[in-house]
Structures are given as C-alpha cells and as structure tokens.
Amino acid sequence: MAKTTSLSGFPEWLPNERMLELILLDQLRHTFELHGYTSVETRAVEPLTELLRKGETSKEVYVLSRLQDIGNTETNSARQLGLHFDLTVPLARYVVEHAGQLAFPFKRYQIQKVWRGERPQEGRFREFTQADIDVIGQETLPFHYEIELPLVMAEALQALPIGQIQIKANNRKVVQGFCEALGITDIDQALRSLDKLDKIGPEGVTAELMNNGFTDNQISPLLAMAQIQATSSAELNTLVAKLGVHSELLSTGLQELGALIDAAELRCPGVMVADLKIARGLDYYTSSVYETILVDAPGLGSICSGGRYDSLATVGKRTYPGVGLSIGVSRLVSHLLSQGQVQASRSVPTAVLVIVDAEETRQISTGIADSFRARGICTDVSPTAAKYGSQIKYADRRGIPFVYFPESREIKNIITGEQTEADPATWSIPSEYARVQLVNVFS
Amino acid sequence: MAKTTSLSGFPEWLPNERMLELILLDQLRHTFELHGYTSVETRAVEPLTELLRKGETSKEVYVLSRLQDIGNTETNSARQLGLHFDLTVPLARYVVEHAGQLAFPFKRYQIQKVWRGERPQEGRFREFTQADIDVIGQETLPFHYEIELPLVMAEALQALPIGQIQIKANNRKVVQGFCEALGITDIDQALRSLDKLDKIGPEGVTAELMNNGFTDNQISPLLAMAQIQATSSAELNTLVAKLGVHSELLSTGLQELGALIDAAELRCPGVMVADLKIARGLDYYTSSVYETILVDAPGLGSICSGGRYDSLATVGKRTYPGVGLSIGVSRLVSHLLSQGQVQASRSVPTAVLVIVDAEETRQISTGIADSFRARGICTDVSPTAAKYGSQIKYADRRGIPFVYFPESREIKNIITGEQTEADPATWSIPSEYARVQLVNVFS
Numbered sequence: 001m002a003k004t005t006s007l008s009g010f011p012e013w014l015p016n017e018r019m020l021e022l023i024l025l026d027q028l029r030h031t032f033e034l035h036g037y038t039s040v041e042t043r044a045v046e047p048l049t050e051l052l053r054k055g056e057t058s059k060e061v062y063v064l065s066r067l068q069d070i071g072n073t074e075t076n077s078a079r080q081l082g083l084h085f086d087l088t089v090p091l092a093r094y095v096v097e098h099a100g101q102l103a104f105p106f107k108r109y110q111i112q113k114v115w116r117g118e119r120p121q122e123g124r125f126r127e128f129t130q131a132d133i134d135v136i137g138q139e140t141l142p143f144h145y146e147i148e149l150p151l152v153m154a155e156a157l158q159a160l161p162i163g164q165i166q167i168k169a170n171n172r173k174v175v176q177g178f179c180e181a182l183g184i185t186d187i188d189q190a191l192r193s194l195d196k197l198d199k200i201g202p203e204g205v206t207a208e209l210m211n212n213g214f215t216d217n218q219i220s221p222l223l224a225m226a227q228i229q230a231t232s233s234a235e236l237n238t239l240v241a242k243l244g245v246h247s248e249l250l251s252t253g254l255q256e257l258g259a260l261i262d263a264a265e266l267r268c269p270g271v272m273v274a275d276l277k278i279a280r281g282l283d284y285y286t287s288s289v290y291e292t293i294l295v296d297a298p299g300l301g302s303i304c305s306g307g308r309y310d311s312l313a314t315v316g317k318r319t320y321p322g323v324g325l326s327i328g329v330s331r332l333v334s335h336l337l338s339q340g341q342v343q344a345s346r347s348v349p350t351a352v353l354v355i356v357d358a359e360e361t362r363q364i365s366t367g368i369a370d371s372f373r374a375r376g377i378c379t380d381v382s383p384t385a386a387k388y389g390s391q392i393k394y395a396d397r398r399g400i401p402f403v404y405f406p407e408s409r410e411i412k413n414i415i416t417g418e419q420t421e422a423d424p425a426t427w428s429i430p431s432e433y434a435r436v437q438l439v440n441v442f443s
Numbered sequence: 444m445a446k447t448t449s450l451s452g453f454p455e456w457l458p459n460e461r462m463l464e465l466i467l468l469d470q471l472r473h474t475f476e477l478h479g480y481t482s483v484e485t486r487a488v489e490p491l492t493e494l495l496r497k498g499e500t501s502k503e504v505y506v507l508s509r510l511q512d513i514g515n516t517e518t519n520s521a522r523q524l525g526l527h528f529d530l531t532v533p534l535a536r537y538v539v540e541h542a543g544q545l546a547f548p549f550k551r552y553q554i555q556k557v558w559r560g561e562r563p564q565e566g567r568f569r570e571f572t573q574a575d576i577d578v579i580g581q582e583t584l585p586f587h588y589e590i591e592l593p594l595v596m597a598e599a600l601q602a603l604p605i606g607q608i609q610i611k612a613n614n615r616k617v618v619q620g621f622c623e624a625l626g627i628t629d630i631d632q633a634l635r636s637l638d639k640l641d642k643i644g645p646e647g648v649t650a651e652l653m654n655n656g657f658t659d660n661q662i663s664p665l666l667a668m669a670q671i672q673a674t675s676s677a678e679l680n681t682l683v684a685k686l687g688v689h690s691e692l693l694s695t696g697l698q699e700l701g702a703l704i705d706a707a708e709l710r711c712p713g714v715m716v717a718d719l720k721i722a723r724g725l726d727y728y729t730s731s732v733y734e735t736i737l738v739d740a741p742g743l744g745s746i747c748s749g750g751r752y753d754s755l756a757t758v759g760k761r762t763y764p765g766v767g768l769s770i771g772v773s774r775l776v777s778h779l780l781s782q783g784q785v786q787a788s789r790s791v792p793t794a795v796l797v798i799v800d801a802e803e804t805r806q807i808s809t810g811i812a813d814s815f816r817a818r819g820i821c822t823d824v825s826p827t828a829a830k831y832g833s834q835i836k837y838a839d840r841r842g843i844p845f846v847y848f849p850e851s852r853e854i855k856n857i858i859t860g861e862q863t864e865a866d867p868a869t870w871s872i873p874s875e876y877a878r879v880q881l882v883n884v885f886s
Contacts, residue, residue, distance in 0.1 A: 005542055007524075010486040014544050015551070018482050033792035034816045038821030039461050043453040043570050044487075044556060062507045066560035070883070097449055101457050103790070103840045105826050108458070113487060117509035127486055142826060144805060150731075185474045265810070332602070347546070349476035362587060380479030383548050383585060397546045410629070 007250050009126030021333045032109035037133050040108040042090035048080040060116040083115040089130045092313040095136050104138040125389030134324030141321040146288040146308050147263045153325045156270045156299035161342045161438050164295040170278035171189045181247035182218045194226045195279040226362035233258025236274050286310040287379035345437045346399025349378040353395040354404045357384040365408050371424035402431045452569030462787035464776045471574045474599035475552035480576050483551040485533035503559040526558040530575045535685040535756040538579050547581040577767030584764040589731040590706045596768045597711045604785045604881050607738040613721035614700040614730050620693030625661045638671045638722040669720040676701025679717050729753040788880045789842025792821040796838040797847045801826040814867035844876045
C-alpha cells in the first residue's frame, strides 16, 4: 500500500498496486458478464431518508452539504444527501425508479466505491470498492437463483490468485423453524447470541441466552444445531434429525439448504459447506445466506457475503424479491498487497519502449511506436534522447520488458538479455509479455 | 437517459445506456494503455484546504460530515473533507505524496467520478465521469509531451462514434508575448474579454476592453490576433507577421504552437487548428492549451480540454510540471443518448440463452451454458421452464441474439430466424454477435 496514506481509512494504491486491483476487477467483470449479468452504476449519493431506513447504519453515513449552504439550517433540514454505504440500497431504489424500463428477472453487476464514516481499523476502510451481483424479480423469483449466485461468485473468486475459498451457507428458515419448534419467540436474540459462538464460545453464548430468559431445553439444542456443518443434504438431514426437533418451516429450510449444497458439490466441489451457526444477516435475509472466507486467512473475515431478500423493495402491493452477494474488493486487494505473494508483472501497461536516437529523429521513433500499437502492443517512446543506458533504465524502472532500437532495427528483451532483429510491422510479442500479469513473487 | 431522474444533476443510465458508456470507457482505456499510460485512482475526498486553493471553485465543492458530527462545530472547523471536483487537484496531491515511489516522467490515466455542487443545467451535471491523461515530470518536462498528449486524445476520441472532432490549440506565450509587445499589463483582463469573442462579438469585446482602460492601439491588434486560425506553422507565422507585433516571448510561443500544429497535421491530419482566441485556462496554464469540439455539435462546448502547467505542484524547491487533458465522459454519453443515433446492440452482455425444457432438467441447461462460457461466450439460462415462446421472449426483450434448445441440440438466431444443429463444446459464435457493439440506429 502507498506508504504514507495521508487520510486514514481512504486507501490509495501505487501504480503497480492499482495494476493488481485492475486485473482483479477485470477478472470479476469477465466472470459476471460470462453469466449474463449486465453492468449498472448508480449515483454515489442517495437521499438521507433512503440511507437511514436501517437505523443501525445511521452513524456511518457521510452527509453532503454544498459549501455555501453550510450553516443554512433551512437547506440542511430537508432533502439532504448522503454517500451510499453499500450498493444494495441504491439498487433497490434504482429498480423501483426504473421498473417500467427493466426486464425482470433483472441480473446486474455493480462495481463501485462505497463510503462509511466508521472509525478506521485493520481491513476497515471509509472508502472502498464493492463488486456486487444481484438478481431481482418482480413478485416472484425462483429458488434456483439462490444456487446460481453463490456459484457465480465461487467461479469469480476461484479465478483470482487468493488461494482456496470456502462459502458457508445457512438458511433463515432452518434457524427460524428450529427456534419456533423450541418455542423461542425472540429469534433475533437467538441469532445475535449464536453469531458470537466463535468469539465467546458455547459457555458465553449459554450465559447470554440464559440472561435473556432462554431455558436449558432451548439453549442446549440451539447450541447443538449451531455446531452442525455438512457438505451434503444427506449429512445435513442426518445431523439435524439427531436433535429430534421438527417443524414444517425447518423441513422447508433443510430442503432448500440441502439442494444448495448438493448443487454446489456437483458444480463446484469442495467450496460450499452448510454451517448452521452463520447468523449474520439472517435478521434481514429471508432464506439463503452466504459468507465466504479465505481458507488460508479466516481471520480476515467474510470477503463475500449475501443472501436472499423476499422483498428487496416494495411499491404499493408490488414486491421485488432479490438474491445478491457482495465482494469487498478493497479488503481483498489490501490483504493481497500486505501478503506480498502476488504482484503485477510491471507497473505500466507498456510492453515495448522505443529508443530515441536524437530529438531530431523522434518522429521516426513515434512512427515505429504507432506501428506496434496498430497491432495492439502497448508502446511508449523514450522521454529523451539520452544515452542508451539511461533510456533502458527508464524501461527497467517500470518493468517494461522490451526495448526497440530504431537504428539497428533490433529489439531487446531486457529481462533475458536476448536481442534480435525485428520489424515493428510484423514482430509478434511473446504472449507472456503481451499483457500485465499477476506473478507469484516467491515461485 | 433514464426517464425519471429523481435527483437533478445526478445522471443515471438504464442498462443499454450504461452498455454504451462502458464501450466508450473501454475504448478510451484501450487507447490510453496502448500509449503506455498507467491507471491511477485517487480517493474521492480531499482536505477542503486542498480543494479551495483556487478561490473561484469554492462554491462548487460538496463538503462531507459524518452524520453524528453535524452541529459539532469543533469537528467541523478543521480537517474537513470535500468531494474532488476534478482529477487534477488529486493528481497533484498524489504525485507530491508518493513522489519517492513514482517513476518520472509519470504517465497516468484516471477515469473517475467527480462532483460539483453547481446548479444543474443542460449538459451540466453535479456528478459526472471524467477521463484524464496527464504526464508529470520532476523539475523538467520536455516540450514533445505537449504534442503527444492532445494526439493521444485525438486518437482516443476518433475511435468513438461521435463524428468528426476538432482540437483548437493556443499557447499562453503567444498571447502573453503579444500583449507585452503592446504594452498591455493586465493580461488576465485581456484574456477574459477575448474569451467572450464568440458570445458578444468584436464590438462587445472592444467596449469591454475600453472600459478597462485599453487603448485603440492595443484593442485593434488584439482583436485581429484573436481572429487568427491556422493549420500550419507557415500560415500561422504569415498571419501573425502581418500584424507587425514582435516580442521574444511571442516568437517562442509561435514556434511551440507551430511545432504542435505541424506535428498534428502530420500524424492526425485535419484534426487540429491553431485558434488564437482560445483563452480558457490560459490564466493557469503556462504554454499549450487545448479545447475540443464535436464538429457536428459545436454548441455542446469543449468535450476535452487541457494544457501545460509549468508547476502542477511544488514542494520546497522541487516543482512538478505537467501536461494533461480531460474528457467529460458523462456529457459525451448524455449527448450521444439524446441524439439517439448510436445504440448498444443489446442491453445485456449475454449472447446465448439456453432454454430449460423442465425444472427437473435445469442441470442439463446449466451444463450446456457452462460449455459455452468455457469458450468465452456470455450465456444465460432461462429463468423458468415456460413455453418456448415465453423463453424466447426473455431473450428478445434483452436483445440476446441466440437461443439454444437442449432437446433438439439446435441453436436459433432469433434476429434472422436461422436455426441449425450445434454442439455447445465446439459451436463458434459469429464475430458480429460475440460482444455487444455500438450500432448506428439509422443506417
């Protein structure tokens, strides 16, 4: 990361770091488009009233004022704008606003910055890039999208040099059905406590639930359920059956969750696991929920989360159900940069630098460069007609692999030292040098 | 443009409009990278003190506050942040901050949103995308970059479906040298008045200059100079020589401007013209300045402007000279959309829709889709196992050209009606359908 970040929480990358981010973003976009998701961008601002619908996020919103309006309370009171803190609230508003002009089910990807006025800390930024996919239906949305979306994300993430991933899935209906069968009415409290299982352990969760009036007969099966992990519907059903808890909603949930992990195992083996303690988001999602960890860095937390909303938005009697997941791109990039294992092969797109023999012949070098460019080879021309050594250093400092000498009509690979005659109109660049690539530093 | 824009000045595109913008942005990036420019993104916010250095822009800045800090004057006074209103101020700050880690001359492109709290009007947005290229030197920056950058922009713009462009160039040294030779000391006033030539005519400019104490002997040659246009150094020198005004600075300026238009004529014939009334920006640029109009829509104003700063930034004794140009992408996109001549060939990336014969066989359709995707063909699977007619309608509404029937193993081009047998593992898509393209609606 750029060594001196003058504003805490607002990451900024150096060119070679940005190159890595750009390669990741291109790859994500490529996967999303392969699966038919179309690009949407929404404006960075939303009316404050939209942003504050969820009370708990109110503190994180950046509010905008025009400089000359500051102190003008009349202007400040109504119609205030804030920067969006995610891409889901804007999507809901966009879908409602343009519903008449969209084709449903509407599959979109959205890669944009979001802002949160949180206290910055490790891996938490105030400005960061998210990459979201969502599918939105009008009135109905088939269950099979709850299988499709996490698997598109699995494919997208597996194409990145981030090591093995694991998607943990759960289903609101499983947890709610289980709770209802146990006579638990405060399901949100059950979820909040179970969410702390990894942090405070079964004893801590037990204590907290007892303090909130849960009985032993509720706590014990609840804890047993929360510790269930399974990679097939058969395994899942067997483990849950052992607990002897039954309800219709639980059965529906188990059927959905089982179908999800069986389909995942078939199409993307080893990536998804049903994990019944996953509670995050269960309070606003209505069936499937997903979290994704890097197997080698579970401490980083979830790098890609989401789930299904039965009503992402509602207008009058019309509802828009949705399924979506969101990748925290800046957090991922920051992690990769701090690990230092993967790097962009150079800090510029340039593959060839054309030498300038004298300022008077710069036109010749420029013409040669255009010749390379006409065939898609990213080419720069030396800034000065300095000694060859200095010009080669210009290439070297940026990681540009090839230098072309107009006088001798030769091209030199400055990494291997190999130098051969070359015609700019026909020379073909070895494919490993054509585009900037990610390279494993230690291999 | 999305018909109901709920926030004036914050444009938002429908999927097919966004597709057009995305194709334009991809093309710009491609040209910039071909010429060796590397991507940089800066954070969206800058300290207010950075943003307010140029007094005249102060009214346009959006200031940020965290919601809970509103009304807390202590926090509001110092360390306030504002959204950047261009990409030049952030670049200057980025270069100074990371100078030790950058290689100079530093060539970067930057495509980002900027925000201005202006009163919205035709073609003026409060949030819009800019695409900038700049080259920044440390202490020195050779003149040839003043030729390179507008020509890279010319190439970038000529690759877009926007019709013919014209780049109008001028040089601060020409105007300043000319003024000095006439004994004019208030050069800024001369520039401000000449800038209105097209708007208020020679009479209006004369009146304004007289009001500001300019003499007839100054106004008359000044107006004559401002009306000079030339496409070669020879023509330029002849026309200026007729005015009988001489100074060393003027000669230097004419030499630079002449070299620029001669080089442009050689590499990019018919695109650039020296236009000595171009005054915009001459007050902060130090030699070349550029404006670009669409020949078919001059009323749109400049779509790409810039120039050379001798010191983009200064730290102690160290200066960073720069040359840069900026394209107003949102304005261009908005213009293209309102003209309606060019459209994206479809509103989704999808080239093939795989039919689902029954929900029980969805897996088969998904497998076929994966087969197409494995060879880079963007593919979607039908949302329901409805009648073929309904499924084909899904494709049709989005402009997806091909529909694949798993049962008959046939692919149908729903535009031409042609239907043939096809193996998803080997079928090759006609190149005109492979990617979304821009099509001329009236041709």
